[in-house]
Amino acid sequence: MASRKQDKDKSPQSRLHALGVARLNLIGKYSSQLMDAYIKGHFDETSINDSALDKLVKGRILHRPDESQPLSLRPDMNTLIASLTEDERKRQINADVAGQLEQIRTLVKHFSDAQYRGDYVGSEHHFQLLTEKVHDMTGQFSDAIVSLWNRLNSDFGFVSNLGDKIRENELAQKQLRRLLDGFELIDFNEMIELAQSSGPLRKLLVSQLQVVISDHSSSLLEVQKRLVELMARFRQQQERAQLISNMAAFLKQHPKFEVGDYPNRTNVPENINHAAPIIASASVALDRVGDQQPLGDIVRSLELSTNEYVEPLSSGGEFDLEEVLAVEAKHQQLKEDVENFFISLFDSHSAVSALDYLEHSKLDWDGETWLFQVIAEYEGLARDIRKRFAFDKKSNETSVFNQLHVIEDVHLSVV
Amino acid sequence: MIEHGPLLESLLAGASICQVTDEEAYRRLSDEVVREELNHFLRPLNRRVASSSDNSVYFLAYQELNGDAREHLSKEFKQTVQSLLPLLEWMQLVQESLGRDGALSAGDTIKFQEFALRTEDNQSLRQRFTQLASDRFFKSSSDNLDAQLKQVFKRLKEAGYLHQPHKDRQFYVVTGKIEQLVEMVRFIKDEESLPLDDMPQQESMF
Numbered sequence: 001m002a003s004r005k006q007d008k009d010k011s012p013q014s015r016l017h018a019l020g021v022a023r024l025n026l027i028g029k030y031s032s033q034l035m036d037a038y039i040k041g042h043f044d045e046t047s048i049n050d051s052a053l054d055k056l057v058k059g060r061i062l063h064r065p066d067e068s069q070p071l072s073l074r075p076d077m078n079t080l081i082a083s084l085t086e087d088e089r090k091r092q093i094n095a096d097v098a099g100q101l102e103q104i105r106t107l108v109k110h111f112s113d114a115q116y117r118g119d120y121v122g123s124e125h126h127f128q129l130l131t132e133k134v135h136d137m138t139g140q141f142s143d144a145i146v147s148l149w150n151r152l153n154s155d156f157g158f159v160s161n162l163g164d165k166i167r168e169n170e171l172a173q174k175q176l177r178r179l180l181d182g183f184e185l186i187d188f189n190e191m192i193e194l195a196q197s198s199g200p201l202r203k204l205l206v207s208q209l210q211v212v213i214s215d216h217s218s219s220l221l222e223v224q225k226r227l228v229e230l231m232a233r234f235r236q237q238q239e240r241a242q243l244i245s246n247m248a249a250f251l252k253q254h255p256k257f258e259v260g261d262y263p264n265r266t267n268v269p270e271n272i273n274h275a276a277p278i279i280a281s282a283s284v285a286l287d288r289v290g291d292q293q294p295l296g297d298i299v300r301s302l303e304l305s306t307n308e309y310v311e312p313l314s315s316g317g318e319f320d321l322e323e324v325l326a327v328e329a330k331h332q333q334l335k336e337d338v339e340n341f342f343i344s345l346f347d348s349h350s351a352v353s354a355l356d357y358l359e360h361s362k363l364d365w366d367g368e369t370w371l372f373q374v375i376a377e378y379e380g381l382a383r384d385i386r387k388r389f390a391f392d393k394k395s396n397e398t399s400v401f402n403q404l405h406v407i408e409d410v411h412l413s414v415v
Numbered sequence: 416m417i418e419h420g421p422l423l424e425s426l427l428a429g430a431s432i433c434q435v436t437d438e439e440a441y442r443r444l445s446d447e448v449v450r451e452e453l454n455h456f457l458r459p460l461n462r463r464v465a466s467s468s469d470n471s472v473y474f475l476a477y478q479e480l481n482g483d484a485r486e487h488l489s490k491e492f493k494q495t496v497q498s499l500l501p502l503l504e505w506m507q508l509v510q511e512s513l514g515r516d517g518a519l520s521a522g523d524t525i526k527f528q529e530f531a532l533r534t535e536d537n538q539s540l541r542q543r544f545t546q547l548a549s550d551r552f553f554k555s556s557s558d559n560l561d562a563q564l565k566q567v568f569k570r571l572k573e574a575g576y577l578h579q580p581h582k583d584r585q586f587y588v589v590t591g592k593i594e595q596l597v598e599m600v601r602f603i604k605d606e607e608s609l610p611l612d613d614m615p616q617q618e619s620m621f
Contacts, residue, residue: 160514161516162516162517165516236517237516237517237518238517240517240518240520240597241510241517241518243518243597243600243601243604243611244503244506244507244518244597244600245503245507246611246612247499247503247600247603247604247609247611248500248503248504248507250609250611251499251500251503252500259492259496259603259606259607260606260607261489262488262492262606263485263488263489263492264485264489268480268485268488269602269606270465270468270476271467271468271595271598271599271602272488272491272492272495272599273465273476273477273480273488274465274474274475274476274488274491275429275461275462275474275475275476275477275484275487276429276487276491277427277428277429278427278428278460278462279427279428280424280427280428325554
């Protein structure tokens with residue numbers, strides 16, 4: 001009995017306090033489910049029991065925007081979470097300066113009235129509300145500015161593609177313009193008039209506000225500059241990506257597309273003037289006595305054998321990939337033809353002359369090249385496989401003095 | 416002049432020098448006095464130091480466009496035009512598979528493994544990549560994705576579009592040559608008055 005009586009006696013303020021605590025506790029109790037709702041966009045009604053759900057709705061935390069819609073967070077809750085988590089996706093910028101000024105004017109009138117009436121408690125209360133209002137307003141400005149900076153510094157990283165970034169940047173620029181327009185609505189002459197002779201009012205409405213607003217203005221102008229720069233960069237990126245994909249699409253649609261003969265125009269465009277490479281090469285020179293010692297040292301340090309001759313790097317020649325590839329392809333063909341020759345041996349019972357095969361098969365190889373490849377192929381076989389072929393070099397001694405033999409043909413058969 | 420020896424040699428050998436390929440050489444070439452000195456030396460060789468329009472790449476151009484020079488330019492220009500489509504397609508593939516914002520530009524890094532994984536996991540990317548790899552610019556004859564990827568990166572490195580800072584690490588940086596390529600595309604578009612801006616847009620690309 002006593003406690004209920006006490007409850008009734010409680011001032012409106014303490015009742016407000018109790019209600020606030022209860023609702024804040026609700027938020028804390030279901031924080032995880034509420035965050036899920038924040039992320040998914042709707043509240044999972046099966047995650048908690050009905051009475052808890054009821055409390056959340058009555059507590060003005062959840063609402064059903066429409067009969068057919070699932071339960072979701074109230075807009076205020078969304079804003080609160082976005083601001084607490086600095087979630088730029090959902091964070092809002094409140095640029096309604098006019099409305100706030102209207103409230104400030106009203107509060108100033110309440111305050112002056114109360115003072116005029118000699119109601120000190122009332123005037124103190126109004127002054128407190130007024131201070132809060134002004135701080136709210138400036139706080140919102142600085143929040144908005146911080147939020148704009150965050151977006152800027154992350155290059156709008158919270159959206160994934162360029163198109164979205166450009167739209168977000170446009171939005172941010174609009175919000176920024178509204179904020180700047182709002183600043184212009186704050187007329188300090190009016191503020192001075194409102195404050196009249198009251199010292200605290202003057203301090204709150206004129207000196208403090210002026211400092212804050214001028215700080216914010218310069219900060220916003222900087223943000224604006226950076227937003228415009230970033231936008232230019234986004235646009236440039238977009239233009240580049242479009243250029244690339246459009247040109248690729250165009251070339252695909254027009255496979256026979258021919259470009260102009262720029263290299264033979266009178267004025268050759270700068271960007272196609274790329275000179276052919278020159279390789280600065282140098283050779284061993286013995287015409288300077290002083291160089292002979294170091295060159296000798298180099299020669300001695302090399303393990304040279306007169307049988308191995310390494311082709312030195314040729315100079316001047318232009319590296320032509322197509323030519324190299326053509327040679328490679330030709331060599332590959334030669335190898336294949338020789339392999340076919342080896343395979344054909346299995347169909348024959350007697351030894352086959354490599355040159356005869358070449359002639360019969362009407363292959364277009366030079367005899368010497370052909371023999372060389374046949375021998376190389378034979379030598380390249382694994383020892384076991386090599387044993388399965390009878391290999392006979394037909395050679396002639398051309399000179400009695402140095403026992404030089406020239407291979408004239410090769411006969412092969414399967415053993 | 417003697418301190419520019421190695422720089423001259425690589426320029427003469429046909430190198431395109433940008434901030435990615437050789438920062439120190441690029442810094443030196445940015446100095447007009449140095450370029451004047453080099454040009455003085457290069458004049459008898461009918462060469463001069465040239466740069467892309469945004470000065471991001473330096474290379475050698477012909478001083479005087481005589482017959483030989485024009486012949487070489489024709490050959491090279493033809494090759495560039497032929498390699499345009501495969502290179503542009505490759506740029507698009509990288510942009511899409513790595514989920515990049517804009518098109519590739521100089522200084523962007525590509526991790527081979529990341530690109531390989533994304534391509535492997537996505538059937539359509541994989542198909543497009545396989546087709547691209549067999550293009551005559553990349554010339555991969557393999558059916559195996561890994562071999563195709565290796566061949567494509569190898570070719571891009573050879574052609575100077577990619578720079579590999581560490582030999583044993585599969586990590587590549589896009590060079591200034593890509594800017595030259597884009598410049599060339601823009602140039603051809605303008606010169607030939609190609610109606611590229613009226614092409615149907617593929618929104619998903621951007």
